Amino acid sequence: MSASALIAARLDAPRGRxxxxxxxxxxxEDPYVVQATFFDGRTTLARWHFDRQMLAEGLHRPVGEGDVRFGPHTEAGGDELRVALRGPGVEMQGHAVLFLEARAIARFLEQSYAVTGAGEEYLDLDKLLDEFLAG
Structure with a gap:
């Protein structure tokens, strides 16, 4: 089972968002991970894998360290999720800041919890070990 959502994002850039x-x-099948693909029209700009729990916590408080940080952001009466990314493939000298509507992220997370409830994540370690040893 799976869940997905198309969500508007705004990239913080020198010329504006x-x-x-x-x-x-x-x-x-990968119960701890949320995949986010960012694109402009038909062009895929970046693909990131986020920890689902960290994404959820980022709606309420700043979390993360290293390459990915989330935190709530309020601007002009709107609630947003601020996503700071750092990595060699990210534009703007290795870092980017994106803003997403917090309610849209919360709705997506609700869909993901309908697939696998919070705290019910389970990895089949035997299967994972078999795949590792086979390949």
């Missing part, structure tokens, strides 16, 4: 789209996906 640039509108983008993001597809957030969740699959029960």
């Amino acid at each position: 640039v509108p983008l789209l993001a597809r957030f996906s969740y699959d029960a």
